[in-house]
Amino acid sequence: MSYDCVQEHQDGLATAEMSATPARVGPNAVIQLAIVLQLRLGEARARAVFARAGFAPMLDDLPDEMVDERIPAALFSALFAELDGETAASVAEEAGLATADYIMANRIPGFARTLLKLLPGPLAAPLLTKAIAQHSWTFAGSGAFSATPGSPIVVEIADNPLAMPGCAWHRAVFERLYRNLVSRRTTVTHTSCCHDGAPACRFTIDISGGGPSRASAS
Numbered sequence: 001m002s003y004d005c006v007q008e009h010q011d012g013l014a015t016a017e018m019s020a021t022p023a024r025v026g027p028n029a030v031i032q033l034a035i036v037l038q039l040r041l042g043e044a045r046a047r048a049v050f051a052r053a054g055f056a057p058m059l060d061d062l063p064d065e066m067v068d069e070r071i072p073a074a075l076f077s078a079l080f081a082e083l084d085g086e087t088a089a090s091v092a093e094e095a096g097l098a099t100a101d102y103i104m105a106n107r108i109p110g111f112a113r114t115l116l117k118l119l120p121g122p123l124a125a126p127l128l129t130k131a132i133a134q135h136s137w138t139f140a141g142s143g144a145f146s147a148t149p150g151s152p153i154v155v156e157i158a159d160n161p162l163a164m165p166g167c168a169w170h171r172a173v174f175e176r177l178y179r180n181l182v183s184r185r186t187t188v189t190h191t192s193c194c195h196d197g198a199p200a201c202r203f204t205i206d207i208s209g210g211g212p213s214r215a216s217a218s
């Protein structure tokens with residue numbers, strides 16, 4: 001069974017189908033989605049999304065450790081099946097921003113955050129890119145992550161297991177990390193997508209205009 005693209009999980013997955021050694025991603029792909037759905041759209045619609053994915057009970061027992069990548073993949077697919085595209089993308093974006101906030105608060109040591117913010121953007125960018133690459137399995141799962149430094153930075157996730165229309169979740173994760181730690185002016189563009197049949201999701205990260213202007217949030 002291939003897990004190239006999220007639409008293949010349209011009907012959700014029964015737990016029994018899951019293999020013994022699935023690729024895993026960080027639990028925030030599930031946790032932040034649940035929180036954003038509940039806060040923005042209410043309990044009933046959050047439950048409808050989780051139920052469509054086949055994971056209704058998980059809403060009452062959110063994961064606290066790495067999860068099978070097929071769970072958030074099915075949830076993201078259900079998100080777009082249950083809601084209109086604009087709302088679904090907006091929810092995914094907000095969940096991605098919250099995931100980046102969690103990463104910054106819990107996965108990047110305080111001294112590293114301070115260092116990144118003190119360094120000029122062009123020097124901070126490769127350090128952050130390297131840190132992201134080292135932890136890429138937490139958001140890329142079985143997908144093959146690669147990053148090419150430069151201006152812009154090009155990040156690719158081949159066979160992205162969490163692809164969705166426009167990949168608002170990944171785009172938001174990258175944008176908030178680079179905006180807060182490298183340059184507030186960073187823009188992230190999603191230029192090709194596994195969901196559309198491309199072999200890889202590609203994101204171009206442009207930090208131009210960076211330097212002294214850094215977001216104050218840590």
Ligand SMILES: [Zn+2]
Nearest residue numbers: 167193194201
């Ligand atoms: Zn994509």
